[in-house]
Amino acid sequence: MNFEYNQKTKDLLARLNAFMDSHVYPNERLYHEQVCADRWGNPPIIDELKEKARAAGLWNLFLPDSEHGAGLTNVEYAPLCEVMGRAHFSPQIFNCAAPDTGNIETIERYGTQEQKARWLPGMLDGTIRSAFAMTEPEVASSDATNIRSSIVRDGDDYVINGHKWWISGVGDPRCELLIFMGKTDPQAPKHKQQSMILVPLKTPGIEVIRPMTVFGYDDAPHGHMEIRFENVRVPASSILLGEGRGFEIAQGRLGPGRIHHCMRLIGLAERCLELMCRRVSKRVAFGRPIGEQSVTLERIAESRILIDQARLLTLKAAYMMDTVGNKEARAEIAMIKVAAPNMACKVIDWAIQAHGAAGVSQDFVLANYYAHARKIRFADGPDEVHRNQIGRLELAKYAEAT
Known part of the structure; x- marks a missing residue:
């Protein structure tokens, strides 16, 4: 290779x-x-x-x-x-x-061409931002088929009702668009009940209740909002791909999103390892630099190993996505989605420890970065869901062989 x-x-x-x-x-x-x-x-x-x-x-x-x-x-x-x-x-x-x-x-x-013409120019130009409304407080949203929010056809419109939270990006004053996931047909087969629809944020009936916090951080101005939708009406032309295609779209959307999270977390961990090394090189405890203490050297070495392992696994997943497609790369995407956030949490935690009390203070970025890395263990599917998928795919290899 x-x-x-x-x-x-x-x-x-x-x-x-x-x-x-x-x-x-x-x-x-x-x-x-x-x-x-x-x-x-x-x-x-x-x-x-x-x-x-x-x-x-x-x-x-x-x-x-x-x-x-x-x-x-x-x-x-x-x-x-x-x-x-x-x-x-x-x-x-x-x-x-x-x-x-x-x-x-x-x-x-x-x-559609109409949807692209309306939304893509501003998004590609960076003048407007958007959010993805899927997670709900009343159900375990790690299983997207649990979603309760409804999207009901009414003449030339769809009427949307539901309760969402952890909707990242809505706090940004430039946010103008939501991609909303809800059920159009609760009686359809399990993975054909959901649909996605484009909803302008300023549509009547949308109430932004509050920003959710991550270990006390509100992540302003991006934010992770709790939102209620009450009889929100949008044109029927706002539906994406057609009724019952929401789960299909979600699978196509989340593969690249998951690996992008991992790529960014590797960079975040590298930055925190750098901060740790600079800190322990300058601080003295018990008569010698902290960086000369064996426990510190071990943590620096282990951080280097963990970061490089995660990078190689990310590159393997990326290579497979490029060559055989996202579906065939689903095990590798799931593996890195588990490995990278856990790696980042560990490396950042060691960097915090190396900074002492300063590491959890507002004077350094480490506490904020730890909160972000820990959050990513839930975003786009929790560790447990990905581990289950990896396990099933691994077992299937041997089932086919017998």
Whole structure:
């Protein structure tokens, strides 16, 4: 196997790293200050850096096989996504942030020409953002067939009723669109009951109740909102692909979304390992630098091993997605979706420990990054669901052999 990135990726990687060094890392503190000053506003530094990124040709890098993006394969995009993940807020600077990436791909892949014309220009231009409304508080949403929200045809419209939460991105003042998943036919076969529909956020009947917090973090201005939908009416032309196709769309949407989370978490873990190494090199305890203590050296070494293992598994999953398709790569996608968040949690936890009490304070990003990594163990399916899938696929190999 050839582990070397191709020249196209190397060139983009060099430009992206230079951009991060020149514009992103130096503005991290300013970004957080602007968010604190206006919790649910639009930090001005983001728009400033987005213009620079667009001018530098570092825009919509996530879109494969598209006239609107860089046309990168998953393998080519992986190291770029990793670099963007080193600062939690930076993917949006390059218009490569979730959930917009998955929503753009969903509309481009499954939307009608009318739907694409209405929504894609603003999303691809970065002037509007979007959210994905699937998770519900009343049911175990790890099983998407549990969803209770309803989408009912009424003449030329659909009427939507439901209760959703953890709807990431709705806090952003630029958020204008929801992709809503609900049931159009509760009597249909199990995986044909659900549909997806495009819902403008300002449609009457949508009530944003509150932002959910992750270990006390509200993740403003992005946010993870609880929302109620009461008799929300949208044109019938808003349905994606047709009634009963929601589960199918979800499977197509979540594969790339899952691996993108993993790519970014590898970058986040790399950044935290770097912070840990710099911290322990300068701090002295019991007469010598903390970095010379055996327990610290072991944690640094183990972090290096875990990060590289996760990266290789991510690249394998990306390679299979590129060569045999998402369905055939489902075991590898599930494996990395378990491995990467658990790896990141462990590495960040060790970095926090190396920083002492400062590591859990607001003066460093580590506590916030830990909260984010721990959250990803639920996002796009919890560990338990992916482990069950991996186990069933592994057992099936031997069932077929006998």
